[in-house]
Amino acid sequence: MESARPRLLLVEDERPLAALLADLLTDEGYDVDLAADGQSGLHLALAGEYQLMIVDRGLPVLDGLALVNVLRQRGVTCPVLMLTARGALDDRVEGLDAGAEDYLVKPFEVPELLARLRALRRRHQDVASRLPLGPRRWLDVGNRRVLDDGEEIPLSVREFAVLRALAGRPMKVFTRAELLSTAFAHADAPGSVDACVHHLRRKLGRGAIRTVHGLGYRMGTG
Numbered sequence: 131m132e133s134a135r136p137r138l139l140l141v142e143d144e145r146p147l148a149a150l151l152a153d154l155l156t157d158e159g160y161d162v163d164l165a166a167d168g169q170s171g172l173h174l175a176l177a178g179e180y181q182l183m184i185v186d187r188g189l190p191v192l193d194g195l196a197l198v199n200v201l202r203q204r205g206v207t208c209p210v211l212m213l214t215a216r217g218a219l220d221d222r223v224e225g226l227d228a229g230a231e232d233y234l235v236k237p238f239e240v241p242e243l244l245a246r247l248r249a250l251r252r253r254h255q256d257v258a259s260r261l262p263l264g265p266r267r268w269l270d271v272g273n274r275r276v277l278d279d280g281e282e283i284p285l286s287v288r289e290f291a292v293l294r295a296l297a298g299r300p301m302k303v304f305t306r307a308e309l310l311s312t313a314f315a316h317a318d319a320p321g322s323v324d325a326c327v328h329h330l331r332r333k334l335g336r337g338a339i340r341t342v343h344g345l346g347y348r349m350g351t352g
Contacts, residue, residue, distance in 0.1 A: 135159055135160060135161045136159070136160055136161070136181035136182060136251065137160070137161045137163070137178065137179065137180045137181055137182075138155055138160040138161065138162050138163070138180060138181065138182045138183065138184065138247075139162075139163050139165065139171065139174055139175055139178070139180045139182075139183045139184070139208075140152060140155070140162055140163070140164050140165070140183075140184045141164075141165045141166075141167075141168065141170075141171030141183065141184065141185045141186060141189060141194070141197065142164070142165075142166070142184070142186045142189075142213070143166050143167060143186060143188075143189055143190055144186070145166070148164055148166070151184070151243075152164055154240060154244075158244060160182070163178065163180075166190075167189055167190045167191040167192065168189040168190070168191050168192025168193055168194065168196065168197040169191040169192045170191075171183075171185065171189070171192075171197055172192060172197055172200060172201070175197075175201055175206055175208070176201075176204060176206065180208045181208065181251060181254070182208065182209055182210075182211070182247055182250060182251060182254075183208055183209070183210045183211070184210075184211050184212075184213060184247075185197055185198060185210050185211070185212050185213070185230070186212075186213045186214070187212055187213065187214035187215075187216065187221075187225060188214065188215065194212055194213075194214075194225070194228075195224060195225065195228045196228075198210050198212070198225075198228045198229045198230050199228050199229060201229065202228075202229035203301065204299075204301050204302065206299065207254075207298070208254075209231045209232075209250040209251070209253070209254045210229065210230040210231055210232075211230065211231065211232045211233075211234060211243075211246055211247060211250060212225045212228075212230040212232070212233050212234070213234055213235075213236060213238075214233065214234075214235060214236065215235070215236045216235070231250055231253070231254075232246050232249075232250060234246060260277075261294065261297040261298060262297070263276065263293075263297055263334070263338065263349070264338075266278070266279040267279070267334075269290075269293055269294060269297050271294065274287070274290045276293075276333070276334065278334075283333050283334065285330075285333075286329070288313050288314065288322075288326050289326055289329055289330050289333075291312060291313035291314075292309055292312070292313045292323065292326050292327065292330065293330060295308075295309060295312045295313065296309075296339065296347065296348065296349045297349060300348070300349040301348070301349075302348060303342045303345045303346050303347070303348045304346050304347055304348065305345065305346040306323045306324070306346055306347075308346070309323045309326075309346070309347065310322065310323055313326065323347075327339050327347055337350045338350050
């Protein structure tokens with residue numbers, strides 16, 4: 131669930147601009163984490179859970195396009211607003227094709243930036259209410275069920291928690307300990323996760339969740 135103050139990752143190498151934006155966004159109600167280069171931004175984005183990201187295109191170490199590309203390949207679906215000094219159509223298209231949801235050219239007006247962030251949050255919240263599990267199959271987050279080509283498959287509280295974690299980061303391999311802390315309120319044994327995965331596979335098919343031997347589980351092919 132989102133906190134009362136949404137978390138935002140700002141990846142910007144121009145330190146005066148980064149400091150100014152961080153102060154403005156904090157006043158606007160965001161919890162802001164800063165990264166000054168693409169590699170640091172990648173580490174933070176993969177380790178944390180953010181509701182929004184602002185990524186400068188011209189970053190050192192790892193540029194903004196490459197950063198967003200890697201995040202999408204790793205299954206990170208957090209919406210990204212890309213900043214750039216380049217306003218040419220081809221540059222904007224490249225940014226959107228890399229996986230960014232929106233594109234803002236420097237210099238920009240702060241009210242427009244804030245309005246675009248609000249719009250991204252609204253759109254992401256609508257999309258996040260349904261997480262894809264495969265062709266014509268969705269996890270209905272609000273109603274704790276799977277919709278499979280129109281058929282409803284109910285889930286227990288623990289089944290839903292495990293499946294939501296996996297579906298939210300479909301390329302990530304979750305250890306049993308990670309799923310245990312995510313889906314189980316008490317200090318259950320790691321075998322509880324295995325049992326929950328077993329029940330999910332009975333409902334959704336054995337290929338729905340993949341075992342990565344020696345590591346844990348990730349989403350399968352359905």
